[in-house]
Amino acid sequence: MQHAQSSLTGRPVISATGLFTPAESITNEELVASFNAFVDRHNAAHAEAIAAGEAEPLAYSSVEFIEKASGIKARHVMSKAAILDPGTMCPRLPERGNDELSVMAEIGVAAAREALERAGRDAQDVDAVLCAASNMQRPYPAMAIEIQQALGIEGFGFDMNVACSSATFGIQTAADYIRAGNAKSVLVVSPEITSGHLNWRDRDSHFIFGDVATAVLVEDAAIAPAAHWEILGTRLKTVFSNNIRNNFGFLNRAAPESANTPDKLFVQEGRKVFKEVVPMVAQMILEEAARLGVAPESLRRMWLHQANAGMNRLIAHKVLGHEASEDESPTVLDTYGNTSSAGSIIAFHKHSDDLSAGDTGLICSFGAGYSAGTVFLRRAG
Numbered sequence: 001m002q003h004a005q006s007s008l009t010g011r012p013v014i015s016a017t018g019l020f021t022p023a024e025s026i027t028n029e030e031l032v033a034s035f036n037a038f039v040d041r042h043n044a045a046h047a048e049a050i051a052a053g054e055a056e057p058l059a060y061s062s063v064e065f066i067e068k069a070s071g072i073k074a075r076h077v078m079s080k081a082a083i084l085d086p087g088t089m090c091p092r093l094p095e096r097g098n099d100e101l102s103v104m105a106e107i108g109v110a111a112a113r114e115a116l117e118r119a120g121r122d123a124q125d126v127d128a129v130l131c132a133a134s135n136m137q138r139p140y141p142a143m144a145i146e147i148q149q150a151l152g153i154e155g156f157g158f159d160m161n162v163a164c165s166s167a168t169f170g171i172q173t174a175a176d177y178i179r180a181g182n183a184k185s186v187l188v189v190s191p192e193i194t195s196g197h198l199n200w201r202d203r204d205s206h207f208i209f210g211d212v213a214t215a216v217l218v219e220d221a222a223i224a225p226a227a228h229w230e231i232l233g234t235r236l237k238t239v240f241s242n243n244i245r246n247n248f249g250f251l252n253r254a255a256p257e258s259a260n261t262p263d264k265l266f267v268q269e270g271r272k273v274f275k276e277v278v279p280m281v282a283q284m285i286l287e288e289a290a291r292l293g294v295a296p297e298s299l300r301r302m303w304l305h306q307a308n309a310g311m312n313r314l315i316a317h318k319v320l321g322h323e324a325s326e327d328e329s330p331t332v333l334d335t336y337g338n339t340s341s342a343g344s345i346i347a348f349h350k351h352s353d354d355l356s357a358g359d360t361g362l363i364c365s366f367g368a369g370y371s372a373g374t375v376f377l378r379r380a381g
């Protein structure tokens with residue numbers, strides 16, 4: 001049942017979160033073995049051109065490099081065999097009929113069901129669904145509306161994409177509906193099948209991403225369960241950059257010869273991203289903490305975007321004023337890889353139950369756009 005619009009403003013909280021983790025996982029060892037088999041095939045097929053100096057041979061990837069550069073040891077995926085097959089090297093998820101639940105909606109629904117269950121919330125009492133993710137399976141009908149229907153929710157849903165910051169932008173959007181009195185219960189669902197946009201043949205980035213789905217139930221404190229997280233404040237920021245880019249789009253069919261070039265997948269200038277995003281995000285966190293009257297060193301935990309262990313170490317150090325422990329800034333990169341907008345939500349989902357009433361924490365995302373979002377929280381109940 002949709003809650004009636006109220007003239008009273010609401011106070012947004014996070015009631016619960018949910019997580020769907022694909023059963024299959026790829027270790028760095030498996031990934032590098034497959035990549036290097038592809039390199040051997042490629043170099044053998046182009047041996048003459050390479051010998052004549054007309055083509056550069058491809059170089060091997062390495063487990064040591066991946067772990068040292070990123071902190072990633074494994075990643076969950078929806079289609080392991082096809083990704084590891086050196087002749088395929090991308091997920092193969094068979095198309096489903098229009099009368100079947102699409103795969104992206106399916107994993108979103110699984111995460112959403114867990115959030116609803118943990119909050120003790122009946123789906124019929126949710127007012128809206130936002131599907132906030134880096135890639136949508138199709139332009140329309142919206143994934144959010146399919147998820148809404150599968151869960152039996154009245155009201156409305158829509159999709160939003162702010163790349164790695166989709167989930168935090170979704171949380172602020174949901175919080176604003178509640179602050180304005182337009183909704184009392186909003187699901188922010190982030191199904192991230194990032195294996196589909198990753199170029200598994202690109203040595204510089206083939207190790208980065210993994211698949212997952214998360215859900216965050218944002219509600220008015222008036223109806224939330226006793227144990228919840230007060231949203232102290234949310235802040236969003238975007239600054240245009242080409243350093244993380246994907247040119248895939250519906251207009252590509254106008255130039256079929258370029259429809260499959262590598263720029264139609266994830267491409268980044270990793271070094272520049274690292275250098276430019278770390279100071280931007282640290283400054284944003286410190287400014288927002290000051291605005292909210294939260295002393296940065298009093299933050300009990302930071303659930304940072306999970307792209308790179310080194311970036312998180314630097315950001316946490318700038319905010320806390322000392323090297324953050326795993327307890328202060330937990331990582332899920334090692335087993336999940338970079339799961340785009342879902343990363344900070346997975347960290348929050350897995351590493352927040354032990355905090356006590358009154359503890360403050362921060363969910364923070366950053367990524368393509370550039371885009372960054374902060375959600376300062378205080379544990380209640």
Ligand code: COA
Binds near residue numbers: 060205
């Ligand atoms: N295996 C072995 N060596 C590799 C390799 C691989 N898979 N990929 C690159 N290298 C080599 C490079 O060729 C280079 O060699 P050189 O020094 O002889 O030229 C060296 O390793 C360093 O490469 P570089 O790309 O500069 O690595 P890096 O230390 O910058 O780490 C990233 C790469 C991508 C992990 C890192 O830049 C990063 O995480 N940046 C931020 C990414 C991010 O957050 N993106 C957001 C995505 S949403």
